[in-house]
Amino acid sequence: MIPSKKCTAINALLFLALAFISALAGAEGASAGAVMHVSGPLLATRADGSSRVLAPNSAVNPGETLVTQKNGYAQIKFSDGSLLILQPSTALTIDRFSYDAAKPETDEAVFTLQQGGVRSNAGLLGKRSKDRVTLNTPIATVGLQNASAIVQYQPAPGSDAQVAQITQQRAFLFASTAALDTSMMITRSDAPLPSASASLLMAQNIPLPKAPGPTLQPGLYVSVIDGLINVTNKGGAMSFAPGQFGFTPNPTQPPILLPKSPAIAFTPPPQFSQSAAPGAANAPKSSAPVDCVVR
8 A cells, every 4th residue: 555645744744853853962961061960959940840860970951050969079071071070068050151172162151150159170162262251240241261270159148149048048957958858758557658758858957057267257268279361350359370279249349369278168078179180081981870760
C-alpha cells in the first residue's frame, strides 16, 4: 500500500517537531561549568523556585544562584578553565556565561554577588576578553578582568540583600529536609503520618547560620592577588593592583584604597588548591551524581 501524501506530510511535521524539541533540550542543558569541591552544603536555586542540592561534578547553569551555608566552601570550575571559590554564607548568581574557543566575540561572564565572598581565578575567557568578566554587587560593579582576586560584600543589617540571603537559607533548609525519605521512619501504628509541611516546619525551626570570621563594617571589600581589577559605582571608579585592598561602604561613595588588609575570612580547605591550570581542561566529565531537585 502506498502511503498517502497526507500521512507523509504529518510524519515530516512530527520529525521536525521532535528535532526542534531536541535542539531546545540541548540548548537548555548546556552548562556553564561544574562543582569541583564542596566542604559543606551547596544549593542551586532558580527564578522559578526550583532548587538542587549540589555535589562534586554537579553542573552549574546560567540563571542559577549558588548558595553556601555556615562553614561550607564550594569551588566551581567553568568551561574556560576559570575558578570561583565561594566562602561560607555566600549567594552568587550566574547571570550569563558564554565561552566558545572558536568564537571570542561571544565571550561573556556576568555574575552577581548578593551576599558573602568569592575568590576568582581567571581562565581563558578573562585572558582574551578581560573587559567581559563582571561581578555585580548591590554597591559596585567589579571588573575582574584576568585577575585573581577576593571580593566580599557585607550587607547592612535589615537590607534587601540580607533579607534575600535569609530567604535563600530557608530555601536550602527546606530543600534539604524535603529530600529526606520518610518511608523508612519508624512510627507507632496509631501515629499520624508525617504531613507534607513537616519538612518546612523543621526548616523554619533550625537557626540560621552566621557569616564566619570577624564582623566587618557593611560594604564591599576587594583584595587583589594577581592582575588588575576595577571597582565602579555612582561615586567613581578605582583600579587595584596586586597586594592592594579596597573598600566602599555604599553605592554613592567612591572606592578607596585601604592601608592594610581588612582581615577578610577566606580559608578554604587544602583540597581546594588549583588542581588544574586555568584553561587546561573543561569542567569535569566523570560520572555525574544524582542531584536532589525540589520544586
